[in-house]
Amino acid sequence: MPVEVRYHFSERFNANLDMKFGSYLYDPDSSEGKSNGFVVIGIAAEYSIVSYENFKWYAGAGFNGASLQLEERYEIFGIPFEDIYNYTGGGFRMNTGVLWFFTGTTGLNFNLGFDSHNFTLQSVDRNGQKQDLSNIEGKLTVTGMDGTIGLVFRF
Numbered sequence: 562m563p564v565e566v567r568y569h570f571s572e573r574f575n576a577n578l579d580m581k582f583g584s585y586l587y588d589p590d591s592s593e594g595k596s597n598g599f600v601v602i603g604i605a606a607e608y609s610i611v612s613y614e615n616f617k618w619y620a621g622a623g624f625n626g627a628s629l630q631l632e633e634r635y636e637i638f639g640i641p642f643e644d645i646y647n648y649t650g651g652g653f654r655m656n657t658g659v660l661w662f663f664t665g666t667t668g669l670n671f672n673l674g675f676d677s678h679n680f681t682l683q684s685v686d687r688n689g690q691k692q693d694l695s696n697i698e699g700k701l702t703v704t705g706m707d708g709t710i711g712l713v714f715r716f
Contacts, residue, residue, distance in 0.1 A: 562581065562582050562583055563579065563580070563581045563709050563711065564579075564580045564581075564582075565577050565578070565579050565580070565670075566578045567607070572609065572612050573608055573609045573612055574606070574607070574608060574609070575606070575607050575609075575619075576604065576605070576606050576607075577604065577605040577606070577607060577621070577623065578602075578603075578604060579601070579602070579603045579604070579605055579623060579625065579654075580600075580601065580602050580603075581599070581600070581601040582598075582599070582600055582601075583598070583599060584596065584597045584598050584599065585597060585599070594633055594634040594635050595631070595632065595633050595634075596631075596632045597629065597630060597631050597632065598629075598630050599627060599628065599629045599630070600627065600628050601625050601626070601627040601652065601678075602625060602626055602627075603623050603624055603625025603626065603652070603654065604623055604624060604625070605621050605622060605623025605624075605654065605656075606621055606622065606623065607619045607620065607621030608620055608621065614662075615661065615662040615663075615668070616659070616660065616661050616662070617659065617660040618657070618658075618659050619657065619658055619659075619660070620655075620656070620657045621655070621656050621657075622653070622654065622655045622656075623653070623654050624651065624652070624653055624654075625651065625652045625653075625654065625678075626649070626650070626651055626652070627649065627650060627651070627652055627678050627680070628647070628648065628649045629647075629648040629649075629678075629680055629701070630645060630646070630647050630648075631645070631646040631648075632644070632645050632646075633646075641688075642687060642688060643686075643687070643688055643689075644685065644686070644687050645684075645685070645686040646682060646684075646685050646699075647682070647683045647684045647685075648680035648681060648682055648683060648699070648701055649680065649681060649683055650678055650679045650680035650681050650701075651678070651679060652676060652677055652678035652679065653676075653677050654674055654675065654676050654677075655674060655675045656672055656673065656674030656675070657672070657673055657674070658670060658671055658672035658673065658674075659671045659672075660713055662713070662715065665715075666714060666715045666716075667712065667713070667714060667715075668712070668713040668715070669710065669711070669712065669713060670709070670710070670711050670712075670713045671709075671710055672708065672709045672710075673706065673707075673708045674706070674707050674708075675704070675705075675706055675707075676703075676704065676705060676706075676707055677702070677703070677704040678702070678703045678704075679700070679701075679702050680700065680701040680702070680703065681698075681699065681700060681701075682694065682697070682698070682699025682700070682701070
């Protein structure tokens with residue numbers, strides 16, 4: 562679920578505080594016993610390519626910090642295990658979108674972007690016990706496209 566707060570410095574430029582909360586989908590064939598959750602908070606700048614009172618087409622870029630938690634539940638020889646992996650890291654985003662206000666204060670935002678995140682493993686818990694990571698270095702790079710459609714409220 563994305564939440565954005567924009568401040569317009571002028572008709573063409575604005576700065577954003579971007580926040581995303583949620584989880585991603587697994588392949589249905591390999592999703593048993595797996596779950597995840599993430600939080601992304603970042604700043605961005607946007608330029609309005611087309612700017613009218615009730616319509617804007619914009620392009621932007623920004624940087625963010627993110628945390629990702631992966632959970633896996635499984636059994637080995639009938640013994641249940643629950644592993645929780647915690648990652649944090651920085652990211653970069655480029656996007657373009659359209660703001661269309663159908664009333665003076667309410668509108669829709671259509672946004673398409675490219676996201677990239679570089680995560681580092683911070684901790685692993687197995688059945689509630691912290692694991693020693695002194696000899697382990699875990700890296701995870703996630704890139705992809707994202708699209709959003711949402712309501713916009715102008716103050």
